[in-house]
Amino acid sequence: MTLDTVKIGLVSISDRASQGVYQDQGIPSLREWLSKALENTLEFVEVLIPDEQADIESALIKLADDDQCALICTTGGTGPAKRDVTPEATLAIAHREMPGFGEQMRQISLHFVPTAILSRQVAVIRSNSLIINLPGQPKAIAETLEGLKDEHGKSIVKGIFAAVPYCIDLIGGPYMETRDSVVKAFRPKSAIRPK
Ligand SMILES: Nc1ncnc2c1ncn2[C@@H]1O[C@H](COP(=O)(O)OP(=O)(O)OP(=O)(O)O)[C@@H](O)[C@H]1O
Numbered sequence: 001m002t003l004d005t006v007k008i009g010l011v012s013i014s015d016r017a018s019q020g021v022y023q024d025q026g027i028p029s030l031r032e033w034l035s036k037a038l039e040n041t042l043e044f045v046e047v048l049i050p051d052e053q054a055d056i057e058s059a060l061i062k063l064a065d066d067d068q069c070a071l072i073c074t075t076g077g078t079g080p081a082k083r084d085v086t087p088e089a090t091l092a093i094a095h096r097e098m099p100g101f102g103e104q105m106r107q108i109s110l111h112f113v114p115t116a117i118l119s120r121q122v123a124v125i126r127s128n129s130l131i132i133n134l135p136g137q138p139k140a141i142a143e144t145l146e147g148l149k150d151e152h153g154k155s156i157v158k159g160i161f162a163a164v165p166y167c168i169d170l171i172g173g174p175y176m177e178t179r180d181s182v183v184k185a186f187r188p189k190s191a192i193r194p195k
């Protein structure tokens with residue numbers, strides 16, 4: 001079976017990276033982890049913007065409605081600081097909320113940092129796109145998507161990505177295959193397509 005190409009939007013939200021104060025590591029970290037985790041051919045649409053609610057909303061609308069990305073990952077701007085507005089922007093353009101993702105990401109992150117509860121990250125659906133907020137620390141991207149493994153590679157805490165392919169099936173997106181050594185997608189037996 002030939003796998004579908006998957007279009008993925010990557011949005012890095014950082015005042016300083018967008019001004020060139022430091023080099024953006026958000027988009028490269030997202031691209032690297034997703035390319036490692038997925039067997040499908042991936043087509044990325046990438047945006048680097050400051051923490052401005054209007055800019056974030058229009059970037060998300062364009063990626064969902066015009067580019068038709070099945071998955072959109074944001075990084076940054078989820079904390080309690082005044083300029084952190086990523087969750088507000090995401091909720092403002094959402095059609096439906098998916099609260100399980102935010103709940104699980106905060107649980108996972110508590111295994112890494114006690115400040116995990118400061119992230120207000122959300123996940124939502126807009127039409128056929130799943131949009132997920134990830135924290136801004138570049139290392140938080142793999143932590144929340146993949147979870148935590150012991151020294152033998154055995155999963156201690158499951159990352160949220162295990163649930164992403166089936167969610168995308170259910171909203172009418174492409175069938176995504178993961179590499180089990182990175183993350184094993186879970187689907188009910190009836191939804192698994194033979195390789
Ligand atoms: N896009 C990025 N590229 C590289 N490092 C980043 C990026 N975003 C955040 N970081 C790092 O993670 C830390 C926490 O991220 P946070 O989103 O809270 O940044 P911030 O303090 O709001 O600043 P800014 O929006 O200017 O990146 C930052 O201080 C920075 O060290």
Ligand SMILES: Nc1nc2c(c(=O)[nH]1)N[C@H]1C(S)=C(S)[C@@H](COP(=O)(O)O)O[C@H]1N2
Pocket residue numbers: 075076077078079080084108109112113115116117118119120134135136137139140141143144
């Ligand atoms: N996995 C993980 N989650 C994390 C962190 C981290 O380093 N790793 N940092 C926390 C911190 S310090 C903050 S303030 C919040 C919000 O980060 P953001 O504003 O960069 O999105 O994410 C939290 N979640």
